[in-house]
Amino acid sequence: MCMERLGHIIDDSVRSGRWQPIRLSNTGPALSHSFFADDLIDDSVRSGRWQPIRLSNTGPALSHCFFADDLIIFGEASVSQAQKINACFERFGASSGQQISKPKSRIYFSANVTDTQRQSLGQELGIPETTNLGRYLGVPVIHGRVSKATFTDLIDRIDRRLAGWKAASLSLAGRITLAQSVISSLPAYTMQTTLLPASVCDYIDKKIRAFIWGSTEQGRKVHLIDWETICRPKEEGGLGLRDSTRTNEAYMLKIAWRMLTKPNDLWARVLRGKYGKQTEEGWTFRSKERLSNLWRGVMRVAHLIEGATAWNVRNGKVARFWSDRWLDDEVILSDHESGLAPEVCNMPVIDFVLNGEGNLEYLRQYLPPTLVLQVGSHPVPTEEADDVRVWRFSERGEFTLRTAYELTEREASTTNVQSVWRTIWKAPTMQRVRSFLWLMNHDRLFTNAERGRRHLTTKKGCKICGVDLETTIHVVRDCPFERATLAEMLGGEPDSLFFEPDVKRWSHYYLSGKSQIIDSTLFAGVCWLLWKNQNGLIFRSELKTHTQIQFQAKQLREQILKAFEKERNIFGDGGLRVRCEIGWQPPAPGWVCVNTDGSVNSFPESTACGGIVRGDDGRFIRAFTANLGGGSITRAELTRIVYGLKLAWEEGARKVVLQTDSATAKSLIETVSPNHPHYTRVAEIQRWLDRPWTVRIDHVYREANYVADHLASVGHSAPTVYHIINSPSSNLAYWLYYDTLGIQTPRLIRTE
DSSP states (O other), X not given: OEEEOTTOEEEOSOOOTTOOOOOXXXXXXXXXXXXXXXXXXXXXXXXXXXXXXOSSSXXXXXXXXXXXXXXXXXXXXXXXXXXXXXXXXXXXXXHHSEEEOGGGOEEEOOTTSOHHHHHHHHHHHTOOBOSOOOEETTEEOOOSOOOGGGGHHHHHHHHHHHHTSOGGGSOHHHHHHHHHXXXXXXXXXXXXXXXXXXXXXXXXXXXXXXHHTTOBTTBOOOOOSOHHHHTSXXXXXXXXXXXXXXXXXXXXXXXXXXXXXXXXXXXXXXXXXXXXXXETTEEEOOOOSSOOHHXXXXXHHGGGHXXXXXXXXXXXXXXXXXXXXXXXXXXXXXXXXXXXXXXXXXXXXXXXXXXXXXXXXXXXXXXOHHHHHHHHHSOOOOOSSOOEEEETTSTTSSOOHHHHHHXXXXXXXOOOOOHHHHHHHHSSSOHHHHHHHHHHHTTOOOOHHHHHHTTSOSOOSOTTTOOSOOOHHIIIIISHHHHHHHHHHTTTOXXXXXXXXXXXXXXXXXXXXXXXXSOHHHHHXXXXXXXXXXXXXXXXXXXXXXXXXXXXXXXXXXXXXXXXXXXXHHHOOSXXXXXXXXXXXXXXXXXXXXXXXXXXXXXXXXXXXXXXXXXXXXXXXXXXXXXXESOOHHHHHHHHXXXXXXXXXXXXXXXXXXXXXXXXXXXXXXXXOTTSTTHHHHHHHHHHHTSSSEEEEEEOOGGGOHHHHHHHHHHTTOSSSOEEESSOOHHXXXXXXXXXXXXXEEEEEEOO
């Protein structure tokens, strides 16, 4: 038995002398009443008078749920329980001076409650029965099987929004913008907790497609680019719109991820108790008969969770050494060693720590040298906190809908990034011109050749020059009229790539600013105006002259550049670049300076770092190199700081200036989330900084860090994870002498 919205309260103007509401917010009194009701119900449950329900044997007991001043209560469908609930209502009214609005409340019974029981319980409580709880906070409360009719309200909202816009009066660029910012966001709220039927998702996508291409109820327009291409990222030739089905799956993936990372939340405990399966390693997602709508959505994407998971090792007792991604480059060690027994594959990371360090001698029997070095350079588990599951596709290790969508998309398509698409969307021109360039580079301008291909005309030739086939490249360059216009704009001397037959290569050359004759803004404008001129001839029998088009193009360029200049004046562009002389600066007297650097090689793949400790006069004290095996540059940058601090401490330094050319590393040390993939290494740095000494971390430019840069390069050939240098080699001595002389290197630095 479930009663909904018992939080609707009638004020009978009676104020209790024993209890005074406290205004916590605009809904302060209502919230105070809710807190009091919460205590009453909890007291009844603890005393055994109120029997809560359980959705499974292992799930939590449910008695009531609050949201603001709304209350849903759960109880056993019996007269005795109804009397206990009524007693709570009466006690609440007597103590607070408030009454439950029973006519506005509803009872919902489970299917196994008989009609006789329903009638008697309804009479006892004085609350009407309902077979459908309707919508709550804009989302339908689902009781069983869902269909397209369940989401009629969502469909109607989309239809009403589209009906309010005149698609025919908007440009393609305008329709794309509205589709991205408005229409696509309408179903997002419902998708967060509901698996939409395929028919609803298809309907939403169909409506968005029709709007983008200008179709209306009066007539369908030609869809020049297929939907799959439109839903690709912009750098892959799409528009970055999201397919509704995959967006819904991304939201379901968010639910699954939160169940793993927030296991103590009430909703997660309910779902886990109802559907989860307990194993020796913990609980897993399980499919079974008669799934709820939400769990059906979770099961659709559950197979993606394992591949999206990496681990931040804290105490090393949860992450599995061989089977989980816990190293910085997310390698799975069992992929490099076959034949491991199941019990070995499930051993935690902590089991491979020997005498406070990784058991490298044992691992050399099974793993290649680069991975042994990588394991050896990883921080040893020392914290008391449990290992943390992190989202491996995000830089911060936190779930994002964008990366979840990309994960669902990755299963359906392959990546095909081409530089021309980035060039188009970054071109300094109007958005409608960019949309034209996007169509042009897809070879989908609605030319006579394209109309003929779609059997919309039998006349495929050019109306200006009479050539048999009017293609995309013909209407923007190869037609004698267009070629003459462009040639005059180019001063009569076209570039070497002017006659390039491939549209993408041709346009990318001019849009990327490589031409010394015409800038990208003018080129884009000319192509767009030539296309408009061709359409003017066909549909309005109007043809502009070369001079008119050139004048329009130059005017358009001037207007666009003024608009961009105004934008820079308002929002700024990061300031001007100023030439500065950069060199190594020694620390203050009595301090030592630690310089560190990281290095990553692509072929062969390896990661290394190096650093040096120097006195306030620049004299060499000690240095180190480290071969880290593999991993990211951020890993190398953070590891070098650990080793640099370690070396300085061991040398007895207690006033240290640590100079790093990595702004990322410095930022992470100042603030980092426990979910960040490099949290464990940052925590190790923090433990060094917490020792009884004074350490200042300064960001310097690479030109002030040449010595450490040299040591990091040497680290790639180092035989061990961490190697101390007691005396400088001839090459190192050269760089030390370079810094001692105070030699500086010019660098352009952006001002604020």
